[in-house]
Amino acid sequence: VLSVGIGFFLPLGTLVARYLPRSYDRQAVRDYWAQRPISVARRLGHVVYELVPLAGSYVRDFLIVSPEVEHAVNLQTLHASQLREALTNLGPAWVKGESILHGLSEGESSFLVQFSDSFSFFLNQVDNSSPFAPIWFHQQC
Amino acid sequence: VLKELQKLCDSVRPIPDEVALQVIREELKEPDLNRIFEDMHLVAAASIGQVYKAKLRSTGENVAIKVQRPEMRKSFSLDLFLLQKYGDVLDTFTSLFTKQAPFHKALFDNFSKGSYSELDYENEAKNQVYFQKELKERKCKVLIPNVYQQYSTVRVLTSQWIEGIKLADSPKETIRELIPVGVELFLIQLLDIGAFHAGKKLE
Numbered sequence: 001v002l003s004v005g006i007g008f009f010l011p012l013g014t015l016v017a018r019y020l021p022r023s024y025d026r027q028a029v030r031d032y033w034a035q036r037p038i039s040v041a042r043r044l045g046h047v048v049y050e051l052v053p054l055a056g057s058y059v060r061d062f063l064i065v066s067p068e069v070e071h072a073v074n075l076q077t078l079h080a081s082q083l084r085e086a087l088t089n090l091g092p093a094w095v096k097g098e099s100i101l102h103g104l105s106e107g108e109s110s111f112l113v114q115f116s117d118s119f120s121f122f123l124n125q126v127d128n129s130s131p132f133a134p135i136w137f138h139q140q141c
Numbered sequence: 142v143l144k145e146l147q148k149l150c151d152s153v154r155p156i157p158d159e160v161a162l163q164v165i166r167e168e169l170k171e172p173d174l175n176r177i178f179e180d181m182h183l184v185a186a187a188s189i190g191q192v193y194k195a196k197l198r199s200t201g202e203n204v205a206i207k208v209q210r211p212e213m214r215k216s217f218s219l220d221l222f223l224l225q226k227y228g229d230v231l232d233t234f235t236s237l238f239t240k241q242a243p244f245h246k247a248l249f250d251n252f253s254k255g256s257y258s259e260l261d262y263e264n265e266a267k268n269q270v271y272f273q274k275e276l277k278e279r280k281c282k283v284l285i286p287n288v289y290q291q292y293s294t295v296r297v298l299t300s301q302w303i304e305g306i307k308l309a310d311s312p313k314e315t316i317r318e319l320i321p322v323g324v325e326l327f328l329i330q331l332l333d334i335g336a337f338h339a340g341k342k343l344e
Contacts, residue, residue, distance in 0.1 A: 020214050022295070024257035026225065026250055033222040043219050084146055088153065092210060093220040095153055095188040096256055098146060 050086040054079070155186035161193070161208050168208075168294040177292065178206070189213060189259060194302060197289075203302035204289060207262065213296075214260050221253045262298040266290065268338065269300065275334050282322050 021028040033040055061067065061075050087094045155161075161183075166172055174181065178195035185192045190209040197204055225246075232243035258264060266288045273285035284303060292299035308316065330337045 020218050022261060024221075024254040026253070029218045029222050029253075030225060033219060039219065040222065044223060047223065080144075080146060091216060091220075092153060092188040092213065093217045093256075096217075096259070097220070097252075099188065 047090060050090050054082055054086055057082075153186050153188050155183060155191050156210055158183060160211060161191060164208050164211055165206065165297055168297040169292060178204070181206070189217075190296075204292075205286070205300050205302045206292070207298040207300070209260065209262065209296040217257065217260060221249075221257065224249050224253065261295055262293060263295050266293045266298055271336070272334075272338050275336075276326075276329070279329055279333065281326060281329055283326055 018032075020032055058079055061079070062072070067075055087098055162174060162181075165174060169177070171177060175198075177198060179198055181193050181195035183191060184194045184205075190207050190213075193206045193208065195204055195206055196202070228245040228249040231245040235241055235243045235245070269285060269288050273287070276283055276285060286301035286303050289299040289301075308319075311319075327337075
């Protein structure tokens with residue numbers, strides 16, 4: 001908030017920040033938005049409006065009141081659903097951010113799980129006397 | 142919790158067709174899109190953009206037109222700016238109250254750099270062409286859609302339309318068949334090409 005305030009009253013070095021860069025540049029993004037404190041404050045207000053009640057209810061449900069195990073599962077699902085709703089309301093950037101952090105989609109996860117489960121066993125003892133042992137081992141890998 | 146969050150990508154509301162088509166008109170500098178495309182209709186909406194399916198009037202080929210939401214760079218960069226500020230606060234807190242070296246600034250910058258670059262569809266088109274060429278040379282069994290450069294800009298990407306189904310909706314047998322293809326693809330990228338495309342759709 002302080003830096004936004006300073007950016008509003010003393011936009012030194014940020015007077016030319018009229019356009020956003022095509023590729024990410026921390027300083028350029030900072031300069032651009034430091035000149036637009038009202039937009040920043042409004043956005044910050046929106047983020048707080050969406051996420052603070054959610055964080056509050058999470059603290060209440062899981063840290064202050066310790067729920068029963070069965071109830072906790074339902075509560076977690078409810079909180080996840082509310083989080084999804086909040087992120088959707090916050091806009092595409094948040095959805096994108098979450099999907100990057102989330103990392104793997106369900107399909108990709110199942111793909112990798114099946115991949116790791118799909119290896120066939122190799123014998124407990126490899127017959128080193130056999131000249132084909134290294135070839136056999138190579139084929140199994 | 143993950144199942145709920147998985148629905149996020151599907152829960153993004155599409156922007157009205159008129160707004161999206163206006164972006165395409167502006168980007169392609171063509172006031173009448175019917176001169177280029179026919180039978181244009183929305184097929185999917187994602188976080189950054191939405192996709193239309195259409196037929197090229199000139200060749201009759203089906204294409205996928207990905208169009209970015211308006212003001213996306215602005216809204217995205219504003220959220221990244223807030224993330225920067227949040228990172229600064231966390232780093233100050235970390236260096237004041239813990240013995241841990243501050244790392245949030247570097248972490249958030251890395252995240253910002255990666256996600257911000259996704260707003261440049263020309264860059265995406267360039268990557269698509271690059272991987273198409275590299276994988277074709279190595280005879281990898283993966284189909285990369287052609288890019289129609291003349292109809293692609295920073296906010297519009299026109300590619301060849303390929304029918305497919307989501308990996309999540311595929312039967313287990315299909316996933317099992319795709320395992321060697323996926324492994325080969327990842328290894329070729331990591332060990333041979335030296336560049337990795339993280340947005341593969343194994344369909």
